[in-house]
Every structure is written in structure tokens, then in C-alpha cells.
Amino acid sequence: MTVYIxxxxxxxxxxxxxxxxxxxxxxxxxxxGQDNNGxxxxxxxxxxxxxxxxxxxxxxxxxxxxxxxxxxxxxxxxVQGGHRIELTLVENCEPAGLVARERWWIAHADRPWxxxxxxxxx
Numbered sequence: 003m004t005v006y007i008x009x010x011x012x013x014x015x016x017x018x019x020x021x022x023x024x025x026x027x028x029x030x031x032x033x034x035g036q037d038n039n040g041x042x043x044x045x046x047x048x049x050x051x052x053x054x055x056x057x058x059x060x061x062x063x064x065x066x067x068x069x070x071x072x073x074x075x076x077x078x079x080x081v082q083g084g085h086r087i088e089l090t091l092v093e094n095c096e097p098a099g100l101v102a103r104e105r106w107w108i109a110h111a112d113r114p115w116x117x118x119x120x121x122x123x124x
Contacts, residue, residue, distance in 0.1 A: 006052050006077070007087045009045070014091035016041035021092040021103050024048070026076055028085035033073045034092070034107040036100040044089055052077050 007024070014020055022044040024033040037043045051061055051070065055078045060068040070078075080087050095103045 004053070005049065006081050007045075007049055007089050010088050010090040012091045015094050016045075016091055018094050019097045019100055020094050021100070021107055023090045023092050023107070024073065024077070025088040025090070026080045026085055027088070028083065029076055029080055031073075031076045031080075032111045033076070034104055034111060035073075036095070036104040038097050038100060041091055044091075048074075048077065048089075052081055056081065 017040045019036070019038045020040060021034060021036050022041065024035075024044070025031065035044065051074050054061060055070060055074060061070050061074065062068060077087055079085075092107065093103070
């Protein structure tokens with residue numbers, strides 16, 4: 003599989019719950035997410051989703067997970083345009099505090115974008 007995402011080094015432990023950030027500087031996009039299981043999802047799943055989009059396939063075959071989200075379309079646009087996608091592991095969190103920390107990072111992002119609004123109101 004082609005690698006589309008560049009991970010920026012950090013001191014965050016990738017094996018425990020964490021907040022992560024995708025940045026696409028050329029498109030002025032910052033996206034924060036959280037993973038209760040460590041860095042597996044941001045390191046693996048988004049690459050797979052980009053590859054599936056490029057092949058014209060749905061996001062997943064699981065009911066309710068077929069549709070791509072705004073961050074997927076931004077990443078697709080970045081790949082098509084040859085733009086850099088950066089992944090930063092931002093901070094480790096206790097599992098009970100992940101959603102609150104994710105929302106804090108979303109609300110305080112340097113360059114918030116419309117894709118964040120769906121998460122803040124969910």
C-alpha cells in the first residue's frame with residue numbers, strides 16, 4: 003500500500019488512549035480525533051480509507067460505516083493534489099476523558115474547519 007500520511011515525531015505513547023491531529027497545510031485543514039486503543043486507527047485506518055476512495059470503493063462494508071466523512075474527502079483531495087498530510091499524536095488521556103479532550107482540541111484548533119462542527123454538536 004502507498005503511504006500518504008507523514009507522522010510527525012512526538013513524545014506521546016502510541017500504545018495507550020490518545021488524541022491525534024491530522025493537518026493538511028495546503029488545504030488549511032486541521033482535524034482532531036481520539037482513539038481509545040492508541041495510535042492504531044490514525045496510523046492504519048485513514049491510509050486504508052484513502053486507498054479505498056482512490057479505488058472507488060465504499061469506506062467499509064459494515065452497515066452504517068459505508069460513507070466517508072469530511073476528513074476523508076479532504077485527505078482524498080490532498081492526495082489528488084500532491085499535498086502533504088501530517089499526523090501528530092497530540093496527548094495521552096485517560097479513557098474517560100477522551101471525548102472531552104477531543105472536543106477541547108477541536109474547539110481550540112488553530113484553523114478550525116467545517117468538518118469539526120459535526121463532532122462538536124454530536
